[in-house]
Amino acid sequence: MGVTIKDVAKAANVAPSTVSRVLADSSRISADTKKRVRRAMKELGYHPNVNARSLANRSTQAFGIVMKSSADKALQNPFFPEVLRGISSIAHQLDYSLYISTGETEDEVLESVQRMVYGNRVDGILLLYSMVNDRVMNFLFERKFPFIVIGKPCEHMDSITHVDNDNVTASKEITNRLIDLGHERIAFIGGDEDLVVTVDRKRGYQLALQESGMLLLEEYSVHTEFLKSGGREAVHELFNLPDPPTGLVIVDDLMSIGVVTMLEELGKQVPRDVSIVSFNNIHMSEIARPSLTTVDIHIYELGRQAAKCLIEKMQDESVPTKRIIVPYNIKDRQSTQAREETLL
Amino acid sequence: MGVTIKDVAKAANVAPSTVSRVLADSSRISADTKKRVRRAMKELGYHPNVNARSLANRSTQAFGIVMKSSADKALQNPFFPEVLRGISSIAHQLDYSLYISTGETEDEVLESVQRMVYGNRVDGILLLYSMVNDRVMNFLFERKFPFIVIGKPCEHMDSITHVDNDNVTASKEITNRLIDLGHERIAFIGGDEDLVVTVDRKRGYQLALQESGMLLLEEYSVHTEFLKSGGREAVHELFNLPDPPTGLVIVDDLMSIGVVTMLEELGKQVPRDVSIVSFNNIHMSEIARPSLTTVDIHIYELGRQAAKCLIEKMQDESVPTKRIIVPYNIKDRQSTQAREETLL
DNA sequence: ATGAAAGCGCTAACAA
DNA sequence: TTGTTAGCGCTTTCAT
Numbered sequence: 218m219g220v221t222i223k224d225v226a227k228a229a230n231v232a233p234s235t236v237s238r239v240l241a242d243s244s245r246i247s248a249d250t251k252k253r254v255r256r257a258m259k260e261l262g263y264h265p266n267v268n269a270r271s272l273a274n275r276s277t278q279a280f281g282i283v284m285k286s287s288a289d290k291a292l293q294n295p296f297f298p299e300v301l302r303g304i305s306s307i308a309h310q311l312d313y314s315l316y317i318s319t320g321e322t323e324d325e326v327l328e329s330v331q332r333m334v335y336g337n338r339v340d341g342i343l344l345l346y347s348m349v350n351d352r353v354m355n356f357l358f359e360r361k362f363p364f365i366v367i368g369k370p371c372e373h374m375d376s377i378t379h380v381d382n383d384n385v386t387a388s389k390e391i392t393n394r395l396i397d398l399g400h401e402r403i404a405f406i407g408g409d410e411d412l413v414v415t416v417d418r419k420r421g422y423q424l425a426l427q428e429s430g431m432l433l434l435e436e437y438s439v440h441t442e443f444l445k446s447g448g449r450e451a452v453h454e455l456f457n458l459p460d461p462p463t464g465l466v467i468v469d470d471l472m473s474i475g476v477v478t479m480l481e482e483l484g485k486q487v488p489r490d491v492s493i494v495s496f497n498n499i500h501m502s503e504i505a506r507p508s509l510t511t512v513d514i515h516i517y518e519l520g521r522q523a524a525k526c527l528i529e530k531m532q533d534e535s536v537p538t539k540r541i542i543v544p545y546n547i548k549d550r551q552s553t554q555a556r557e558e559t560l561l
Numbered sequence: 562m563g564v565t566i567k568d569v570a571k572a573a574n575v576a577p578s579t580v581s582r583v584l585a586d587s588s589r590i591s592a593d594t595k596k597r598v599r600r601a602m603k604e605l606g607y608h609p610n611v612n613a614r615s616l617a618n619r620s621t622q623a624f625g626i627v628m629k630s631s632a633d634k635a636l637q638n639p640f641f642p643e644v645l646r647g648i649s650s651i652a653h654q655l656d657y658s659l660y661i662s663t664g665e666t667e668d669e670v671l672e673s674v675q676r677m678v679y680g681n682r683v684d685g686i687l688l689l690y691s692m693v694n695d696r697v698m699n700f701l702f703e704r705k706f707p708f709i710v711i712g713k714p715c716e717h718m719d720s721i722t723h724v725d726n727d728n729v730t731a732s733k734e735i736t737n738r739l740i741d742l743g744h745e746r747i748a749f750i751g752g753d754e755d756l757v758v759t760v761d762r763k764r765g766y767q768l769a770l771q772e773s774g775m776l777l778l779e780e781y782s783v784h785t786e787f788l789k790s791g792g793r794e795a796v797h798e799l800f801n802l803p804d805p806p807t808g809l810v811i812v813d814d815l816m817s818i819g820v821v822t823m824l825e826e827l828g829k830q831v832p833r834d835v836s837i838v839s840f841n842n843i844h845m846s847e848i849a850r851p852s853l854t855t856v857d858i859h860i861y862e863l864g865r866q867a868a869k870c871l872i873e874k875m876q877d878e879s880v881p882t883k884r885i886i887v888p889y890n891i892k893d894r895q896s897t898q899a900r901e902e903t904l905l
Numbered sequence: 906a907t908g909a910a911a912g913c914g915c916t917a918a919c920a921a
Numbered sequence: 922t923t924g925t926t927a928g929c930g931c932t933t934t935c936a937t
Contacts (some may be wrong), residue, residue, distance in 0.1 A: 219679075219681070219930090221929095221930055221931085222930065222931060222932095223930080231907075231908085232907065232908045232909075233908090233909095233930090233931080233932095234907075234908065234909080234910090234931095234932075234933075235906090235907060235908075236931095237930095237931065237932055237933085238906095238907085238932090238933095240931090240932095241932085245906060245907085246906065246907080247906060247907090250906080250907080264675075264679030264680060265680065265930085265931075266616070266680065266681050266929085266930050266931070267680035267681060267682050268612045268613075268615040268616045268621065268681055268682075268929085268930080268931090269612075269616050269913090269929070269930035269931040269932090270930080270931055270932080271612040271913090271931090272610070272612045272613050272616055272912095272913045272914065272915090272929090272930080272931075272932095273912080273913050273930080273931045273932040273933080274913085274931080274932065275913075277612065282661075294642075295639070297642055298638075298641055298642065301661075302665075305661075305662075305663035305664065305665075306663075306665060308663050309663035309664050309665075309669055309672075309673060312676075314660060314663070314676070314677075314682060315660065315661045315663060316658060316659065316660060316661075317626075317645075317649075317659045317660075317661050318649075319649035319650075319652050319653035319658070319659060320649065320653050321646075321649075321650060321653075325653055328653075329653060331608075332656075332658070333658075335563075335608030335609075336608060336609065336610065336611035337563075337610050337611060337612055337914095338611050338612075338658060471845075474845070474848055474849070475848045477850070478848050478849070478850050478852075481850060501815075501818070501845070504818060504819045504822050505818070505822070505849075506821070506822050506825060506850070508822075563914090565913095565914055565915085566914065566915060566916095567914080575923075575924085576923065576924045576925075577914090577915080577916095577924090577925095578915095578916075578917080578923075578924065578925080578926095579922090579923060579924075580915095581915065581916055581917085582916095582922095582923085584915090584916095585916085589922060589923085590922070590923080591922060591923090594922080594923080609914085609915075610913085610914050610915070612913085612914080612915090613913070613914035613915040613916090613929090614914080614915055614916075615915090615929090616913090616914080616915070616916090616929045616930065616931090617914080617915045617916040617917080617928080617929050618915080618916065618917095618929085619929075681930095
């Protein structure tokens with residue numbers, strides 16, 4: 218079907234190996250021959266066959282992208298497309314291709330990753346999440362397959378290159394926004410407790426409270442995948458406490474938007490009755506009402522950095538383990554207001 | 562590095578071709594041999610090399626997924642992850658892998674697609690959008706490369722298999738919701754006019770108005786990629802008209818949420834002052850305030866159907882062109898109310 | 906600076 | 922039912 222290297226060789230009156238060298242832009246081919254060969258390639262409409270090349274090379278120019286199993290609706294979160302944009306900006310520039318994991322359940326995702334690895338489909342893998350005891354990560358780690366984590370690996374942190382934000386500090390800082398505004402009853406709403414990002418953000422929240430001499434109330438920490446049915450009840454419970462919170466630290470903008478709605482059902486307004494801060498600065502958080510005070514974690518940049526690290530690692534296994542912390546910054550918007558005002 | 566078919570052959574005391582046949586589960590291998598070979602594969606930890614297989618086979622078990630250039634923020638739209646879920650549910654089940662296009666600009670996306678095609682990386686391609694004069698589509702069409710469109714191709718409709726909703730009818734029906742509620746000044750807010758989906762939905766809107774004997778006002782049709790800066794102005798203009806609309810048909814839930822916010826800036830409430838209907842039924846539309854009356858187009862199903870068609874086509878080029886219409890249904894929620902109430 | 910030839914791991918005639 | 926052999930298209934020594 219296709220034009221092969223041989224056809225080009227014939228047309229340019231050289232050996233196939235020469236054509237191959239021209240392809241690689243080898244320095245030991247005369248400029249003249251290169252020109253001739255290149256012209257032949259153009260004329261015949263030649264395009265190298267990636268599979269053949271991978272086979273001879275044992276290197277695909279591709280890497281795999283693994284997201285959490287799509288069963289949980291986390292995927293609905295714009296985090297994913299945005300990080301993908303970052304990744305592909307680098308991938309495209311360096312002529313790498315992207316493979317993407319499939320699978321609804323954890324098992325299926327693992328299978329899918331194994332196919333990538335064993336089948337030699339990719340030279341490296343990007344993990345778009347980090348959770349405790351993750352089988353995909355363990356698998357990759359044990360096989361010593363090149364991979365990078367976006368987020369903080371909970372094990373072998375020093376031997377797994379990863380790209381992350383300083384979530385603890387960010388969370389502390391944004392919690393302090395609430396404290397500075399005079400809030401004294403501040404609750405935390407997180408998602409899946411197995412996700413390291415949840416753990417870190419909760420930690421920052423706790424640190425902030427402690428440093429201000431505030432108590433950590435057990436019942437002020439709620440974990441719920443709010444997109445599922447349980448979320449609504451959890452929020453209702455929280456606000457049925459004798460001393461309901463006036464400030465909320467929520468791990469994700471999307472969750473915040475949901476919570477705002479739930480609060481309204483309870484007759485509470487944001488920020489009048491409750492102030493909310495959250496994370497990610499998804500586009501929506503600017504558009505929502507009220508617009509959300511949130512931590513911009515620079516998702517796009519997380520993707521770019523991770524892709525860079527991975528490519529580096531794929532090209533040279535011996536590159537040392539890295540830990541890249543992408544800076545965050547806080548967007549002050551309208552979901553927060555001083556507690557004093559509330560009391561007036 | 563890896564265990565090859567030869568190693569397995571040696572271990573099982575058969576010829577490599579036998580192993581290959583076992584891999585394909587050929588019917589002309591004795592159950593006994595199969596068992597022996599399979600055991601050897603297990604013991605040695607054998608996994609086939611996909612590249613070698615593709616090369617010998619001229620068939621990768623993969624297909625490419627092309628989205629609009631990520632430059633426009635359309636990607637932030639949950640449509641993408643959701644359709645991807647649908648696609649991968651089928652892909653995984655049938656052991657197909659997914660390749661994903663990269664590129665910020667239209668040029669880059671085309672390049673990326675050409676790499677997929679020419680490089681033999683994929684056996685078929687799924688186009689996740691449809692726009693007029695799309696170079697990617699033209700390229701695929703001219704090369705007679707197997708591909709499926711999600712949406713309605715604007716050219717060669719009868720020779721390109723596609724999966725779509727009946728957007729015209731859906732739009733007509735949802736516009737009628739507004740008309741039935743007594744609204745008489747109904748405007749349309751669409752996105753990129755090059756997208757066929759925008760065109761269809763606008764058409765349905767127009768039909769509904771006409772059939773009710775209402776006038777089509779030029780100034781009642783706004784096209785704006787609201788995520789960009791111009792959106793706000795466009796909406797403001799619309800409501801600064803001498804006779805501002807009381808009903809809005811908006812092509813996308815995400816846009817609706819933005820518009821709700823903008824209206825609020827103008828001192829208008831939804832649905833009290835303005836009723837809104839839109840499309841897609843993204844998860845957010847249930848959570849937003851007000852929750853959105855919208856057309857559920859079954860994004861997940863669009864993905865599944867498209868993936869099925871593509872695989873069918875990849876396996877048998879001669880399968881006839883198809884046109885699959887995924888049914889929609891309308892979710893009545895709180896962004897609409899009767900015009901009469903407004904007048905009280 | 907270029908060519909010849911072996912081989913990457915697998916499949917698919919063709920034989921047996 | 923199984924083995925032999927010749928590629929798939931490219932890269933890469935090793936010669937020249």
